[in-house]
Amino acid sequence: MAIKGTGRSPRGPYAKTAERRRQIAQAALEVFGARGYRGGTVQEVADRVGMSQTSVLHHFPTKAALLVAALEHRDAIADESPGTGDRFAESVVRQAEHNEGAPGLIELYAVLCGESTTEGHPARTYFEERFERLRSEYAEELRHLAEAGRLRPGVDPETAGTTLLALWDGIQVQWLFAPAEIDMAATLKAYLDLIMLPAPAAPAPAAPADAP
Amino acid sequence: MAIKGTGRSPRGPYAKTAERRRQIAQAALEVFGARGYRGGTVQEVADRVGMSQTSVLHHFPTKAALLVAALEHRDAIADESPGTGDRFAESVVRQAEHNEGAPGLIELYAVLCGESTTEGHPARTYFEERFERLRSEYAEELRHLAEAGRLRPGVDPETAGTTLLALWDGIQVQWLFAPAEIDMAATLKAYLDLIMLPAPAAPAPAAPADAP
DNA sequence: CCTAAAATTGAGTAGTCGCTCGAATTTCAT
DNA sequence: ATGAAATTCGAGCGACTACTCAATTTTAGG
16 A cells, blocks of 8 residues: 555655744744734745745745744743742743843734734734733732732732733833833832732741740 | 015915814824724725825825824823822822723724834834833822822832833733723722822821810 | 915826746655 | 655736825915
């Protein structure tokens, strides 16, 4: 039998194709980050990879598909699942510091986030789902911290989660306009310090030590 | 001499012109809010006012000028100078509640804020200046509150001002994606309650009143 | 009323964009 | 090697864009 694996007769992609697609996605990330989706062009992406516009559209059939590829590529690079428990605040701050070193990621995020609120924008559902997912992830993490007594009394985990997400997005935009004046990580840390209580210095002793 | 006032011979604008320009600016606000600057068209603005594209460009010579007019029109409608002292927090929350009733203003702001971070965007300096102005306004207001002992110890006025601004912008974006789930005013109030201390119940009596 | 400035408009221009089509070239299992 | 599939590309299409120009209509000062 000449059939190998499933009986699909068409040949698969060539060896270098995966790498080519990654190059295109990276270029799309940079172009849409610098010019927006509506402002960027397929030609510009092609130029950056050094190939023809037609070839780019061979790998990603439409401009919208190119945007989706750019967003997925960004996810693969930027998004790190937040630490839990004690490490939650720490990991949020660390990721903010890390992103500061890759401005292209922040640009893409900020530009498309605003642009995608417009009618019929291909990234709309991406951001809708992302916001809902992150809100519930943050809220759950903060709920655990509250149960552990690490949250300042009166702080609502859902509200604080929404606030943290909004603050993060907002501070990125301000940073893009004035990178010298804005310290993203410090601002996030200040908010987290506000809603969180310091860990007990040591495992709380069952009974206070007697004074001699 | 036939010269009247300053010696300008050309006639001024007609009576209805000011109103026409306001209509155009309002339409531009709606169009750019719903489609963005790059996604919106001059023709669409003209259609909404019910006049030809050429006439719109007679009043505002370029598309960029149309955007500036839309932003200035928004400022005239939306921006209210924040109250001072005790009324600062109150007025921030009130303005958030008020804006919720005019989604077009929030759309324009959110869309253009992100879009204007891109290269050569005509609204870039508008947002640069706006952010810097609001940061210093908020910081100064919070500094006064700190001097009055109304700020929680350890809260830095500059950081809190930047945070408030970032939070406000970020929560607007989340609200645009999920208006049913997000309460902008409540989220802002929760942050303000976190950084502020309640006013002393009454002017501290010099001496406790005697009980008969 | 008259007339010059202001406002409005239809037609048109040059340019750009996403995308298609057919052909040439490269890859790679046989 | 060979040939079919995968990839690349030049040419071009149709639609849309901001903006211009010349001509007409409306306004209002004298």
